[in-house]
Amino acid sequence: MGTAIQVKEATICPNYVNGQWVQSRSGRKLVRLNPANHDDVLGFAPLSTRDEIREAVDAARQAFPAWRDTPAPVRGKIVMQAARLMAEEKESLARLLTREEGKTVSESLGEILRTVNILEYTAGEARRLAGETLPSELPKNFIYTIRQPLGVVGLITPWNFPVAVPVWKIAPALVCGNTLVWKPSELTPFTSRAIVDLFARAGLPGGVFNMVNGAGEEAGDELVEHPAVRAISFTGSCEVGSLIYAKAARQMKKVQCEMGGKNPVVVLADADLELAADCTIMGAFGSTGQRCTATSRVIVEESIADKFVQMLVDRARKLKVGNGAEPGTNVGPSVDEAQFNKVQEYLALGKREGKLVCGGERLRGEAYDRGWFTPPTIFDRVAPDARLAQEEIFGPVLSVIRVKDFDEAAAVASGIRYGLAASIFSTNANAVFEFAERVECGIVHLNSPTVGGEAHVPFGGIKATGIGERETGSIAIEFYSELKIVYVDYTGRKRETNIY
Numbered sequence: 001m002g003t004a005i006q007v008k009e010a011t012i013c014p015n016y017v018n019g020q021w022v023q024s025r026s027g028r029k030l031v032r033l034n035p036a037n038h039d040d041v042l043g044f045a046p047l048s049t050r051d052e053i054r055e056a057v058d059a060a061r062q063a064f065p066a067w068r069d070t071p072a073p074v075r076g077k078i079v080m081q082a083a084r085l086m087a088e089e090k091e092s093l094a095r096l097l098t099r100e101e102g103k104t105v106s107e108s109l110g111e112i113l114r115t116v117n118i119l120e121y122t123a124g125e126a127r128r129l130a131g132e133t134l135p136s137e138l139p140k141n142f143i144y145t146i147r148q149p150l151g152v153v154g155l156i157t158p159w160n161f162p163v164a165v166p167v168w169k170i171a172p173a174l175v176c177g178n179t180l181v182w183k184p185s186e187l188t189p190f191t192s193r194a195i196v197d198l199f200a201r202a203g204l205p206g207g208v209f210n211m212v213n214g215a216g217e218e219a220g221d222e223l224v225e226h227p228a229v230r231a232i233s234f235t236g237s238c239e240v241g242s243l244i245y246a247k248a249a250r251q252m253k254k255v256q257c258e259m260g261g262k263n264p265v266v267v268l269a270d271a272d273l274e275l276a277a278d279c280t281i282m283g284a285f286g287s288t289g290q291r292c293t294a295t296s297r298v299i300v301e302e303s304i305a306d307k308f309v310q311m312l313v314d315r316a317r318k319l320k321v322g323n324g325a326e327p328g329t330n331v332g333p334s335v336d337e338a339q340f341n342k343v344q345e346y347l348a349l350g351k352r353e354g355k356l357v358c359g360g361e362r363l364r365g366e367a368y369d370r371g372w373f374t375p376p377t378i379f380d381r382v383a384p385d386a387r388l389a390q391e392e393i394f395g396p397v398l399s400v401i402r403v404k405d406f407d408e409a410a411a412v413a414s415g416i417r418y419g420l421a422a423s424i425f426s427t428n429a430n431a432v433f434e435f436a437e438r439v440e441c442g443i444v445h446l447n448s449p450t451v452g453g454e455a456h457v458p459f460g461g462i463k464a465t466g467i468g469e470r471e472t473g474s475i476a477i478e479f480y481s482e483l484k485i486v487y488v489d490y491t492g493r494k495r496e497t498n499i500y
C-alpha cells in the first residue's frame with residue numbers, strides 16, 4: 001500500500017510495477033516545468049525502456065488469474081474506495097494538476113469531480129456485469145451469456161485530461177476483471193503518479209495495475225506490440241491513433257481510439273445571441289482550448305454575423321489570462337513549448353487565412369514571460385476549407401465562418417474529417433432537431449456549449465475522431481469484456497434435430 005505522495009523538487013517520477021514504486025533504469029528523462037512559470041520545476045518524467053514495459057506486462061499477466069477470480073462486486077468496492085480517496089484529496093490533486101498541466105484550479109477541480117462521478121458509477125457497474133438468458137428452439141434447452149475479462153489491457157493516454165481520461169479507462173478495465181499496464185503522457189507524470197497512488201491505497205493487489213512512464217514511440221509502442229496485451233485503449237491525436245490502430249490490427253487486438261476534434265457551434269439568426277456568445281466563449285477558451293471537445297469553429301448566419309462577432313470579441317477581451325493557480329484566472333497557458341509553438345504557427349496562418357479581430361500575439365510582460373501564454377484569439381471570415389478551419393489547433397483560437405442559411409451551416413459543420421462534438425443555437429425547434437439528426441459527430445449539444453459530458457453517459461466520436469466502442473457509461477464495459485455464449489441441454493439425450 002502506498003502513502004499520499006508529496007511532489008518534491010527535481011524528483012524523478014517512479015514507475016509502478018507489481019505493487020512497487022520503482023525507478024526507471026533508462027537513465028533518460030524529460031524535465032517537467034510548470035507551464036505558467038518555468039522557474040517552478042516539478043521534476044522529471046523517466047523515458048522508460050521497452051524492457052520495463054515488458055516487466056510490467058509480465059506482472060499484469062501473473063496477477064490476472066487471481067484478479068479475474070475475485071468477485072466483481074469486490075473489485076467494485078476497491079474502485080469505490082478510490083472514488084472516496086479522490087473526493088477527500090480533490091483540493092491537493094487539483095493544485096498538482098494545475099501546476100503540471102496549466103488549467104485553472106476551478107477547471108482542475110471540475111475534472112476531478114467528474115472523475116469521482118465516473119469512479120462511483122463504474123464501481124456500481126461491478127454489480128451489474130450481467131449477461132442474458134435466452135430461450136432455445138429446442139425443448140429442455142436454454143442459452144445464457146456471460147461477460148469475461150480480456151486479460152492484460154494496455155492504456156495510452158494524453159496530457160490534457162490527465163485524471164479523467166485515464167480513470168475512465170482504468171475503472172471499467174478493473175471492474176471487468178482485467179489487469180492493466182498504463183502508459184500516461186510524459187507531460188503529466190506527477191498527476192499520473194497521484195492517481196496510481198490512490199488506487200494502491202484503495203487496496204488493489206500488486207500487479208493488477210501497473211504504470212510505466214515513457215515516450216510514446218518506445219514505451220507506448222512496446223505496449224501496442226506486446227503479444228500478451230489483448231487490447232489497447234488509446235486517447236490522443238489522430239496521427240498516433242491511426243498508427244496504433246493499424247499496428248494492433250495486425251495482431252487482431254481489440255482497439256479503441258478516441259482522438260482529435262474540430263468542433264463547430266452553429267448560430268442561427270433567431271438564436272438567443274447572449275446565450276450563444278457566452279457558451280461559445282466558454283467552449284473555445286475554457287481549458288485554454290486544450291480539450292478534444294473545444295469549440296474551434298463558429299458557423300454563423302451572415303445576417304447577424306457582424307453583431308455576433310462583436311459580442312464574442314467583447315467577451316474574449318474580458319477574460320483574464322494567467323497562472324491557473326491564481327484566483328480570477330480564466331485562461332491558463334499552453335501545456336509546453338511544443339504546443340505553444342504550434343499555436344503561434346496557427347496565429348501566423350490565421351492572419352493569412354482570416355481577419356484577426358481579437359488577440360493574435362503571444363502575451364509579454366512580467367506575468368507572462370516565464371510561461372506559455374497566448375490570449376484568446378478570434379479570426380473572422382475564415383473559409384470553411386481553410387487550414388485554420390480544418391485542423392485541430394488545441395489552443396485558444398476560434399475561427400468564424402459566415403454562411404447564408406441553415407443548410408449551408410449544417411453542411412459546413414460536417415464538412416471536416418473529425419466528428420466529436422457540435423452545438424447549435426436557435427429558438428427554432430425544427431432547426432435544432434434537424435441539426436441533431438444531420439450533423440456528423442458523436443455528441444450534439446442543443447443550445448449549450450460543445451464541451452462537457454456526464455459520468456454515466458457514453459462519450460466518443462465518429463469519422464477520424466473515434467474508432468471502437470464508446471467510453472464511459474455502461475457501454476464502457478463492452479470494450480473491456482468478451483461475451484461468451486453458453487448453450488445448455490438438460491435432456492440428457494442425443495439431439496434429434498440440428499440447429500443451424
Ligand code: NAP
Nearest residue numbers: 157158159185186215216220221236237240258259260292
Ligand atoms: P498524442 O501525441 O497522440 O499522445 C497521446 C499518447 O500516445 C501519449 O501518451 C503519447 O506518448 C502516446 N504515443 C505517442 N506516439 C505513440 C506511438 N507511436 N505508439 C504508442 N503511443 C504513442 O496526443 P496528446 O498531444 O497527448 O493529446 C492531445 C490529443 O488528444 C488531441 O488530439 C486531443 O483532441 C486528443 N484527445 C481526445 C479525447 C477524446 O476523447 N476524443 C480526449 C482527450 C484528448 P508521449 O508521452 O510520448 O506523448
